Amino acid sequence: MIRVLVVDDQDLVRAGAVASIGAQPDMTVVGEATTGVEAVHQAMLHVPDVVLMDIRMPQLDGIDATRQILGRHPRTRVLVLTTFDADEYVFAALRAGASGFLLKDSSVEELAAAIRVVHRGDSVLSPSTTSRLVELMLPAVPDPGKQATAAALLTERELQIVRLVAQGLSNTEIGAQVFLAEATVKTHVGRVLTKLGLRDRVQVVIWAYQNGLVSSTG
Known part of the structure; x- marks a missing residue:
């Protein structure tokens, strides 16, 4: 309940x-x-x-x-x-x-x-809200050094999942795009949260932009 x-x-x-x-x-x-x-x-x-x-x-x-x-x-x-x-x-x-x-x-x-x-x-969160949130919170130019550090923390699959989460996609949408079951995507997201010490998908989005995995300039 x-x-x-x-x-x-x-x-x-x-x-x-x-x-x-x-x-x-x-x-x-x-x-x-x-x-x-x-x-x-x-x-x-x-x-x-x-x-x-x-x-x-x-x-x-x-x-x-x-x-x-x-x-x-x-x-x-x-x-x-x-x-x-x-x-x-x-x-x-x-x-x-x-x-x-x-x-x-x-x-x-x-x-x-x-x-x-x-x-x-x-x-x-809707994709439009995600974009607006990033504009308000983060600088427009990602730091290449942070991008390298981020890549060292996560596997290639986890990095792929993070980028898609940052685009505002749901687990179902991510699964369809990368040909994984929704439950498998959820497992990957859970591992990302644990590895990075983050609370939820909102923080994953912010972390992705802060570490240069995606760019607010498109």
Whole structure:
């Protein structure tokens, strides 16, 4: 059972999310919060698997709340709720450790699927969001020295997988492109995370650009 904390200062949005999650056979809502301060407190009480996090809230915004929650509970995953996929706050939340974002007008099916994705350790990111995140976070010119160091850490197959993850591809899409089963791709991604000491796919994307495996200039 996936234990979810729902955080949003808009009553209708929060109630809708709670109802949608409660209707799922593999999920349960363990708490609700209307501010970042309440979110941090509820996370300490319930240690949820996934936090559905609004960004713009009174007292403490979702970015700082995400940072505090993950600092105390690194196994918890944060899924950001936003109105616009180009919201600058979303990228700040991703830098704070969130595993992805979801638009507030997403369907019940999309919400449930996104929660399951982040719960299993993957990220909810579109290719356009990945590109924008990289532009905001990283210099345009990769360092060749870092590229050589990165190549020494990973196998050729793992480097190939990392490059495709950095393009925003899912495990299924990667498997189709390199002719591997989805489960095998997931195993490779897991090994990459372990070798590099990274948390999730968002950090893999950032690491790939920082180490020159892909270039933000195309």
